[in-house]
Amino acid sequence: MATGRTHRPATRSRGIPEATVARLPLYLRALTALSERSVPTVSSEELAAAAGVNSAKLRKDFSYLGSYGTRGVGYDVEYLVYQISRELGLTQDWPVVIVGIGNLGAALANYGGFASRGFRVAALIDADPAMAGKPVAGIPVQHTDDLESIIAENGVSIGVIATPAGAAQQVCDRLVAAGVTSILNFAPTVLSVPDGVDVRKVDLSIELQILAFHEQRKAVEEAAGEPGTVLQVPKETGKGPDGDVPAVMPA
């Protein structure tokens, strides 16, 4: 496996906590909805409910951005929309490339949410020569051979990887070498990148596994009657060779 760091430990970014940054898009979405309904102001309580967080957290989050509210009144919707957009860097145009135009890549290319907030699909790239030239979501697919020039010509700094796992690291390396410094990875692999490059990953299978964990726990709790009860789940606490361990076992 390649060396190099992965998932830089969070840019300490002028002091806005990473957890807050991750919620700003949520607030922005709720605010945009209010804005479309021409709601002029909103209280932390209302906005928090719309964003699915509690109001103390929301106010603390906003306090990192500055004092944008009015005591006794709330927040001006339009003004907050602008401030958060600017904080997130959405007041500028971000050309992105999507690499790997299979089912998922095509879905991403067609996803409206991209275009809506400063993101522009600048190019679609695939390794299959048969795909070259074929339009997906109105954009002609280009071949991987031209990856470097496509990045350079479009001034792309954000890349989306939707290739099979086996190709992801190689694609990642080429993207980074070509100047991409932020990567959204849909391939189920850990990507190694040099310092200064941000990677975020979206892994469907991981999300399902986390749900399965909680689902299983619910089933166990239910079977035991009282939810919250600390009960004896079948689980070896040592490496004892007996018990309910099946075929697969240690030496």
Added chain:
Amino acid sequence: MATGRTHRPATRSRGIPEATVARLPLYLRALTALSERSVPTVSSEELAAAAGVNSAKLRKDFSYLGSYGTRGVGYDVEYLVYQISRELGLTQDWPVVIVGIGNLGAALANYGGFASRGFRVAALIDADPAMAGKPVAGIPVQHTDDLESIIAENGVSIGVIATPAGAAQQVCDRLVAAGVTSILNFAPTVLSVPDGVDVRKVDLSIELQILAFHEQRKAVEEAAGEPGTVLQVPKETGKGPDGDVPAVMPA
């Protein structure tokens, strides 16, 4: 907006921290790869590198599961694969339904990672009558009208929502009423669910916005020379009506 809680505050689940649960699938993936290469044992250092975390974190994580390692040696790969699988509930079969068979839903249906780990796509559901009967990924699409009976007949407890945002809450309500207790939501909306139902969300646009934030910050740092320097970013600290605020402004 509907009342009700969203994103239950983390099932305190027999004491395994939520952050640890979220990493177990990562370890499992790395271990599976080792297993396929017939590697018998692995040290915390090696496994951590493969999973993209540091070894102290990995050891602490494993300590919540029990003592599955051997000092001076490391962990038995096969044994750990089994223990983590069981902890995550992957030793049982989880039938899932996918609702909303557009581009994304189809991509999910075709996604191999589902089947590989205990998850089985039990049904595809869409509101478009024209889709009904058409096979996607070899599975015939069924109409939303039959949602409740499909859930019941297949014993489904995990649902995936890939509908447009406008339909998501309604679909969610029906899934929950029909007995689904875990939901993976791809629609860009906050879902309201009763207590006891888990929701995880995947939002492409949010991920991109987080990347844009860091990307912007890099650009600013670079322009200022020294990375890490606390420099003056254009940013009002008060609500002063002058400055670089454009058209959109507070009253």
Added chain:
DNA sequence: GTTTGTGAAATGATTCACAGCG
């Protein structure tokens, strides 16, 4: 000698609760 498992320390995030402003 090597590598785990884990208390203790450090860091980070959330929640409380209320002073202060409009």
Added chain:
DNA sequence: CGCTGTGAATCATTTCACAAAC
């Protein structure tokens, strides 16, 4: 009065560092 903004308290997570186990 109502609602924001924020210190202080609480809770969670990560990291350190080392004794114990092999």
